[in-house]
Amino acid sequence: xxxxxxxxxxxxxxxxxxxxxxxxxxxxxxxxxxxxxxxxxxxxxxxxxxxxxxxxxxxxxxxxxxxxxxxxxxxxxxxxxxxxxxxxxxxxxxxxxxxxxxxxxxxxxxxxxxxxxxxxxxxxxxxxxxxxxxxxxxxxxxxxxxxxxxxxxxxxxxxxxxxxxxxxxxxxxxxxxxxxxxxxxxxxxxxxxxxxxxxxxxxxxxxxxxxxxxxxxxxxxxxxxxxxxxxxxxxxxxxxxxxxxxxxxxxxxxxx
Numbered sequence: 001x002x003x004x005x006x007x008x009x010x011x012x013x014x015x016x017x018x019x020x021x022x023x024x025x026x027x028x029x030x031x032x033x034x035x036x037x038x039x040x041x042x043x044x045x046x047x048x049x050x051x052x053x054x055x056x057x058x059x060x061x062x063x064x065x066x067x068x069x070x071x072x073x074x075x076x077x078x079x080x081x082x083x084x085x086x087x088x089x090x091x092x093x094x095x096x097x098x099x100x101x102x103x104x105x106x107x108x109x110x111x112x113x114x115x116x117x118x119x120x121x122x123x124x125x126x127x128x129x130x131x132x133x134x135x136x137x138x139x140x141x142x143x144x145x146x147x148x149x150x151x152x153x154x155x156x157x158x159x160x161x162x163x164x165x166x167x168x169x170x171x172x173x174x175x176x177x178x179x180x181x182x183x184x185x186x187x188x189x190x191x192x193x194x195x196x197x198x199x200x201x202x203x204x205x206x207x208x209x210x211x212x213x214x215x216x217x218x219x220x221x222x223x224x225x226x227x228x229x230x231x232x233x234x235x236x237x238x239x240x241x242x243x244x245x246x247x248x249x250x251x252x253x254x255x256x
Contacts, residue, residue, distance in 0.1 A: 020058055020086045020151045022222055024249040025049040029225065032243040033064075036236050041066040041076060043240065045146070052083040052092050059083055060143045076100050082143035088113070089151055091144035096170060097123075107171055109141065120171055135173070142169045150224040157196065157224060159183060177201040186217050186227055188242060191254030194220045195227055222250045 027047045033040045043064040050059045062080040065071075081095040094109040106123040116135045122128040140148055145167050149157070161180040166173055178200045186195045195217035213232035219225045225248060229240040245252070 020084060020089050020147055022151055022249050023047055023058060023147060024247045026247045027249070028244070028246040029242065029248075030244040031226070031229075031240040034239040034241070035070060038070055039068055040070040040238075041068075042243065045143075047147075049086075050083070052085075055092075056086045057083045057092060058086050058147065060147060062143055074101050080143055082141050084144045084147060089144070089148045090138065091141045094141040094143070094168070096142075105170070109168060111135070111139065111141075113138075118168065135168070136166050139166050139168055139173065142167055150218075152224065154220075154222065159196070183220055184217060188227055188254070190242075190252070191256055193227060193252060193254050196220050196224075219252060221253065223248055223252065225252065 025048060028044065030042055030044045032042055041064065043062065045060065045062050048059045048061075050057055052059075060082045062078075064076060064078040066074060066076040076099070078098040078100065079095070080097075081093075082091050083093040084091050090113050091109075091111050093111070095107070096109075097106045098104070104124055108121045108123055110119040110121075112118065112135075116137055116139075118133050118135045118139070119130050120133055121130040145165065157180065159180050159182055161178075163178045165176050165178065167176060168174075178198060180196055180198050182197045184195055184197050185192050196219075198216045198218060200214055200216075215230050216226060217228045219227060225242070225245065226240075227242050229238075231238045
């Protein structure tokens with residue numbers, strides 16, 4: 001159940017620079033998280049149009065919490081924030097503030113895409129101060145990459161697409177490869193919707209059971225809204241299904 005937002009965001013990728021113009025101001029998407037047969041919690045992503053240092057940005061907030069029986073023995077209360085430049089699709093400022101059982105971590109990252117560096121600040125332990133870290137061109141954080149994925153046109157995100165990416169997740173850079181392997185009509189609580197089926201290659205052992213132990217389905221339309229995620233973890237299995245959505249820019253086409 002740890003790092004449920006991390007798991008959801010692993011499915012996003014970097015292709016280049018792109019405007020984010022298909023995400024509505026005030027959009028909200030909620031996922032119900034299942035760990036095995038248990039309803040383990042929920043994760044919510046919300047957006048707000050704003051400015052950062054005088055430049056138009058999309059402010060994204062992600063929250064994740066355990067609930068019910070799972071919360072009784074392992075409490076998760078995670079907060080992630082990202083300010084994404086709407087012209088480039090790249091992050092400017094990123095916050096990871098997590099409470100997972102007895103584990104606590106609070107990092108803030110400032111991105112400098114002009115010289116491919118970032119400034120990492122440990123807010124949990126101020127004595128550690130800030131440090132400048134060499135980055136790579138087009139690096140995304142774990143929220144910005146999620147919205148960069150969704151900003152791709154249907155001609156860019158189609159069956160057969162294979163993409164390499166670099167994502168700044170905690171205080172490390174992680175390389176991933178993503179494959180769009182097909183389409184599928186998926187049953188949800190709202191009805192049946194046509195989806196793209198996506199499989200990322202991930203680093204096994206640390207979180208996932210196998211190199212390709214994760215599958216995600218996103219709506220096969222201009223929204224690319226995630227509908228379902230399945231992951232085989234190092235211990236147990238996890239599923240995240242869409243539970244609620246508001247203010248999605250284009251109508252989602254569900255059928256009975």
